Amino acid sequence: MTAEIAVIGAGLCGNLLAILLARQGLKVTVFDRGPPPDAPEPAAGRSINLALAARGIRALEQAGVFTDIEPLLLPMAGRIVHEPGGDVRFLPYGQRRNERIWSVSRSALNRCLWEIARDRFAVDYRFTHDCIHFDAASLTATLRSDDGELAVRAGLLLAADGAGSTIRRSLEQGGRLSASEELLDHGYKELLIPADAAGEFALDPGGLHIWPRGGFMLIALPNLDRSFTATLFLAHRGQAGFESVTTDQVIGFFRDNFNDALPLLPQLQQEFAARPTGTLGTVHCEPWGHRPEPDDGRRALLIGDAAHAIVPFHGQGMNAAFEDCAEFDRLIATQGPDWNAVVPQFEAVRRDNTRAIARMALENYAEMRDTVRDPAFERRAELAFELERLFPGRFIPRYSMVMFHPEIGYAEAERRGHIQAGILAEALAAGEPAAALRLAAQLVATRLPA
């Protein structure tokens, strides 16, 4: 079949893209290998809830669907850190009004976007169509369904088929694209903290719970049904790793390391045995845009995780993918549906930004599992907040730039973050708080543009 626009992948990125493109009057067909999102169980091996932050919200607002999504969100105002001894500390994400991130169920969000695309914008969906190959020369996707194989050509084919993108791998095998998939030596496993006997949240639902333990960590995000999804991040190998912690040992491992979480995980052993261990990694590839031979004006474009999957430790994977969608929409609004112009411009705008968030997401893993335990982390965070009060819009903690300031691109956030880290380090070396603040203020005035 020939489509005006074909989107491969009815995940978060594909569905938001479909809405945005349909809003611009374009005809969109979306293909996905899975069943429709109203099937009872979320796909295994993918994270169950996610953190939505300002970049994602901004893209949803651009699509005019944020008010539809809002009822699915649970606010998290900071990190709730569980010490090994059982002490609990609250570290706010930001100090300004409404600086929160939002826990959201991947499946509920995805279903909502799909329903809007289908019902409000008449997007055509073809489920249980598995993309098994992509021919680089003809830009033709081969999709397998119960009806056999379908060859799909489109004026624009958008590969929103995720970190394990078949389209990316086909292009790589065809020598059209160079890619790196850097797997983290840590994996993850998801566990359920059900609501308590009274039907209430078993933990404070107002934050993201972390049990940082240096080499590994447990986290938990609240769900609308008053459960939490906990995620254990552990090395694949080594002593405190998935290869060593067997199903028999997991209770003891939790008792030793996450003792206060143990009573909240009634199915720990069963879940640990039954749930797959997820892998985490960073995907880089180039180029994202592809033209057929001979060039007939059609284009293919990798987008979202398919183009630049990242590790989850900054909670920005979905947000970055939604920002991709918003940027693509903006380029079409400006250029019209001129794929020859829009596709390379998209790549030019997004490449540095997605590279930057890939690096920052990796750095944040160390911060989450380790640094938040360090008293120096709190001193640095306090000085950073004080500088933000004094120099609003000029000194903004890097975490805040990434999470709460979508007007600052990822690359710019990383660049300013480096300057700020230098200021904080130099100032804190000056000793007592008043001296540190005075020096820091002088350094801000010198090094950060007004």
Added chain:
Amino acid sequence: MTAEIAVIGAGLCGNLLAILLARQGLKVTVFDRGPPPDAPEPAAGRSINLALAARGIRALEQAGVFTDIEPLLLPMAGRIVHEPGGDVRFLPYGQRRNERIWSVSRSALNRCLWEIARDRFAVDYRFTHDCIHFDAASLTATLRSDDGELAVRAGLLLAADGAGSTIRRSLEQGGRLSASEELLDHGYKELLIPADAAGEFALDPGGLHIWPRGGFMLIALPNLDRSFTATLFLAHRGQAGFESVTTDQVIGFFRDNFNDALPLLPQLQQEFAARPTGTLGTVHCEPWGHRPEPDDGRRALLIGDAAHAIVPFHGQGMNAAFEDCAEFDRLIATQGPDWNAVVPQFEAVRRDNTRAIARMALENYAEMRDTVRDPAFERRAELAFELERLFPGRFIPRYSMVMFHPEIGYAEAERRGHIQAGILAEALAAGEPAAALRLAAQLVATRLPA
């Protein structure tokens, strides 16, 4: 007496300044001609409630007092426009989450700031001390109280004594300063809309009510006690002016022009007769900073309304004064209490910005009393919102920049506002909405920096 820092005027600006300076470890004495703010009646002839917006909130956050203020605030999400025929329309101020402004009682806010300054920061207050003269050569203020006259010299004297500043006028008379006070040919009178018989708000409290009538208007802002303060803006002279509308005629005037408001104003005639008619104007003066002769290192500085009073139609007078305070605090944090450095830098940073808001506030009067009635106003506002969705952080309606984007200075908001107004005008001339949007998007891409 000799003070480290003397602040003349315990109004909003003076009290916030006192808190910020005391937080930095400086010793502050505040003088005011009136009684302490816990006296029962607010001063006559000054606006009873005000609109607090993001710039003011940011300054209150910088001072660490916003959480104290928050309980005093009532959110207003847009303009509630009352047509002559009685139709009511809601025009939102912004389209993004939390883009609201806040109605606040001047006296309640001022009292709260004064109590914080006094109790939390040990600021020294001298009430019923009326500044009657300021000697420019020696930078000495003469204050009259029941105990006679007091000569005040200070390392830094801050003139926060409002639009009618005695200090500014003394400096002007002494030839040290050139000033212009441009009175508007319109004045205002405040009227009370009490809570209804059930004790509830008589109008929707979620917005700022406007009855725009071209040459004049009525507005109303909600109060915590479920009343509204209504303000009638009218020319001083002419047929629909304060000189023509006598107390006998005011009921008829309201029946002709604000018929739906008439039943809400049970004391209209009495209040109209009893309340003073306020004047409105714009004050410019130069310079704001002054040194004694011979120079002994002391300085005086005009700040807030004393330096740059503006008309109230953008709801930015208090916000601009608070921004002054925050900027002054920032300069001290960076430079230390080096008045010779801080005072001229303050003037350099704030002059263009306060000039810009003075102009924008005047322009907004026409918008409030007239343009909001124009269908073209709504078309322009809708296109502007659509462009903001597509180009977040790049195209921001000017009203939003001023009210919700304190990271953009007033001067920059005015500059970008001019470019944007051109884009909107050209695009709307292109005709039907889709064509207008496409052209506007192209113009944004060309004319506004990414």
